[in-house]
Amino acid sequence: MAKTIVCRCEDVCIEDLKLGFEQGLRELEELKRHTGLATGFCQGKCCIAHAARFLARLKGGDDMVADPPRTRPLLHPTPVYRLAGELEAEPEGDGEP
Amino acid sequence: MTRARRIDRGPGCPFERGAQVEFRFEGRTVQGYEGEPLAAALLANGVQVFGRSIKYHRPRGPSCMLGHCSGCLLRVDGVPNVRSCEHACRSGIAVERQRGWPSARTDLFRTVDWVYGRRLDHHEMFTASAAINRLAMRFVRRMSGFGDPPSADPPAAARLERFEAEVVVIGAGAAGMHAALALAGEHRKVTVFEADPRPGGRLLDGACRIGRDGGAERGWAHLAGIEEQLRDCEGVELRPGTPVLAVYQGERGHEVLASNRGETCVVDAARIVVATGAHGQIPLFENDDLPGIFSLRGLDRLLLGWGVLPAQPVLVAGGAPAVDLAVELVERGVETGLLTDLEDARIAELEKRQVTVVRGQRIIRALGAKWIDRVELGPEGSQTPELVLDCGLLAAGLADAPAYELAHHAGCRVEFHSESGYRVVGDERGRSSNAHVFTAGHCAGAPDVERAIESGTRAGMACALSLGEDPDLARRLDARCAADG
Numbered sequence: 001m002a003k004t005i006v007c008r009c010e011d012v013c014i015e016d017l018k019l020g021f022e023q024g025l026r027e028l029e030e031l032k033r034h035t036g037l038a039t040g041f042c043q044g045k046c047c048i049a050h051a052a053r054f055l056a057r058l059k060g061g062d063d064m065v066a067d068p069p070r071t072r073p074l075l076h077p078t079p080v081y082r083l084a085g086e087l088e089a090e091p092e093g094d095g096e097p
Numbered sequence: 098m099t100r101a102r103r104i105d106r107g108p109g110c111p112f113e114r115g116a117q118v119e120f121r122f123e124g125r126t127v128q129g130y131e132g133e134p135l136a137a138a139l140l141a142n143g144v145q146v147f148g149r150s151i152k153y154h155r156p157r158g159p160s161c162m163l164g165h166c167s168g169c170l171l172r173v174d175g176v177p178n179v180r181s182c183e184h185a186c187r188s189g190i191a192v193e194r195q196r197g198w199p200s201a202r203t204d205l206f207r208t209v210d211w212v213y214g215r216r217l218d219h220h221e222m223f224t225a226s227a228a229i230n231r232l233a234m235r236f237v238r239r240m241s242g243f244g245d246p247p248s249a250d251p252p253a254a255a256r257l258e259r260f261e262a263e264v265v266v267i268g269a270g271a272a273g274m275h276a277a278l279a280l281a282g283e284h285r286k287v288t289v290f291e292a293d294p295r296p297g298g299r300l301l302d303g304a305c306r307i308g309r310d311g312g313a314e315r316g317w318a319h320l321a322g323i324e325e326q327l328r329d330c331e332g333v334e335l336r337p338g339t340p341v342l343a344v345y346q347g348e349r350g351h352e353v354l355a356s357n358r359g360e361t362c363v364v365d366a367a368r369i370v371v372a373t374g375a376h377g378q379i380p381l382f383e384n385d386d387l388p389g390i391f392s393l394r395g396l397d398r399l400l401l402g403w404g405v406l407p408a409q410p411v412l413v414a415g416g417a418p419a420v421d422l423a424v425e426l427v428e429r430g431v432e433t434g435l436l437t438d439l440e441d442a443r444i445a446e447l448e449k450r451q452v453t454v455v456r457g458q459r460i461i462r463a464l465g466a467k468w469i470d471r472v473e474l475g476p477e478g479s480q481t482p483e484l485v486l487d488c489g490l491l492a493a494g495l496a497d498a499p500a501y502e503l504a505h506h507a508g509c510r511v512e513f514h515s516e517s518g519y520r521v522v523g524d525e526r527g528r529s530s531n532a533h534v535f536t537a538g539h540c541a542g543a544p545d546v547e548r549a550i551e552s553g554t555r556a557g558m559a560c561a562l563s564l565g566e567d568p569d570l571a572r573r574l575d576a577r578c579a580a581d582g
Contacts, residue, residue, distance in 0.1 A: 002383040002384045002462055003153070003155075003210070003214075003215075003216070003383065003384070004381050004382060004383050004384075004385060005150075005155070005384075005385055005386040006381065008150065008157070008160075008166065008167060008168065008386050009151070009166075009167045010151060010152070011150045011151050011152035011153050011155070013216055014381060015215050015216040016216055016218075019216070019218075040151070040167060041167035041170065041178070041243075042165060042166050042167045043502075045165045045166070045376040045498070045500070045502075046161070046165065046166050046167075046376065046377075046378065046379075046498075048498070048518065048519065049378060049498035049517065049518025049519065050378075050381060052513050052518065052519065053515050053518075056513065056515050057515075062513050062514055062515050065513045067511065068501070068505065068511065068513075068519050070505075071501075071502045071503075071505040071506055073342060073343030073345070073354070073506060074342040074343050074354070075340070075341070075342050075343065075502055075503060075506075076164070076292075076340050076342060077178065078342055078356060079251075079252075081251050081252050081253070081254050081255060082254075082255040082356045082358075082361050083255075083257075083356070083361060084254035084255070085254040085255045085256055085257035085361060086254075086257060087257050087258075087259050087363070
């Protein structure tokens with residue numbers, strides 16, 4: 001049987017999600033931590049909706065699916081040199097960063 | 098299956114490219130056009146496998162053509178993990194594939210995929226002893242990983258700029274551009290960030306053009322009109338090719354971090370309009386990750402935007418946008434098949450022209466060694482194929498997933514809808530759950546371009562209202578919303 005890939009970045013297939021669910025994982029956050037789903041190069045842009053749909057179907061409705069896992073900066077993979085510069089001018093009255 | 102070739106892009110194409118140039122691909126000299134995406138140039142040269150996946154070493158290739166997925170990562174001039182769909186082709190660049198042994202094209206580690214046919218559970222592998230685990234980790238890092246470290250000297254740190262903006266609009270698509278126009282009409286100072294080098298978002302893609310009777314050029318002409326209006330606006334600064342990376346909640350509003358190759362900026366924004374659009378999606382079926390399978394928008398951009406046809410016949414699957422794309426491909430002489438559940442005059446017209454139209458079937462699996470060459474179809478829910486079609490290129494239709502991420506950074510409420518994914522919650526005036534953040538367009542669930550435009554205009558007006566009272570503007574906005582009934 002050929003694989004149905006849900007998350008291409010981390011090679012997570014539908015069987016991984018099914019097994020996770022059988023083992024008692026019920027939330028997107030749990031599936032993410034167990035399988036590595038949505039933690040790859042694209043940061044979930046191609047798989048979060050699929051995984052949430054998978055849960056909605058098994059749990060019996062869209063409203064059974066909780067909020068998505070926290071979306072962490074940065075949204076796109078970014079080379080460090082781009083963030084390594086020094087700010088030219090701080091606006092007045094700025095406190096601690 | 099015919100070989101890769103270039104097709105006519107038609108008049109008025111908004112994607113600019115320069116003269117033909119030569120560059121190096123793994124020791125070969127290949128041709129492309131200056132400024133076109135590197136991925137498009139390589140596909141036009143018949144390159145099919147761009148890399149290997151992280152665990153099973155399955156072949157990978159471009160699929161979204163919009164900088165959303167990870168299929169097209171290459172090593173360019175000694176820098177690993179460059180998204181080749183976003184990287185402009187230039188004369189003399191040196192391009193290599195990464196991952197795979199002895200090469201990405203022929204990779205012996207693919208055997209992992211075959212040995213573990215269903216799935217490989219790596220959680221408890223090599224955990225018997227710490228020494229074995231260390232050894233296994235070294236090996237796995239070598240064969241997976243993200244390519245080799247850069248061999249090129251790192252560039253100097255980017256110039257970092259900080260400035261204040263009354264309003265930051267994230268995304269210069271249909272909704273974002275109209276929000277900026279509405280705000281400029283109320284004399285507000287607006288900075289618009291757009292990730293793509295070419296502003297326009299969905300207006301650039303033929304399948305999603307306004308109306309459905311024109312052809313790709315109609316959407317492009319409409320876009321040119323909006324761009325001209327924006328250029329004439331005082332107080333609107335458009336920064337294309339500059340993706341927003343993060344939105345932070347600051348003490349005096351929000352801080353928006355955006356960056357392009359030369360410059361990084363932090364913007365203190367009193368208000369934000371999130372109009373980030375949506376990410377292309379591919380439905381789930383067996384071997385859905387095979388190179389040659391694209392999102393509808395991805396294939397639209399590749400074929401009609403950049404004029405590259407990697408293989409034929411093309412199978413287009415999905416609803417109305419799929420029919421749009423199929424019609425345009427047939428008009429351009431591309432061998433096309435259509436998989437849809439719709440019935441309309443245009444589909445009947447396609448059938449008259451000997452186009453294969455299949456109804457009531459779903460894709461069960463894609464077949465092919467390193468690039469798609471056939472698909473097996475069957476009724477919904479069935480795993481037994483009833484029909485096998487030759488297919489050199491597949492655009493698999495599924496509603497794009499709203500790009501909710503940056504609104505989520507700002508703490509806005511999002512909610513899930515099965516048909517597309519998580520979307521930003523906004524009212525009919527584009528107000529999100531955060532009083533300083535407005536939302537419009539596809540990221541907030543607008544189903545088509547026309548409604549994206551309307552939602553952008555409303556969000557722009559509502560945003561202007563939140564910055565200062567204006568009874569006349571309030572009346573105009575009320576009237577617009579009342580028109581919905």
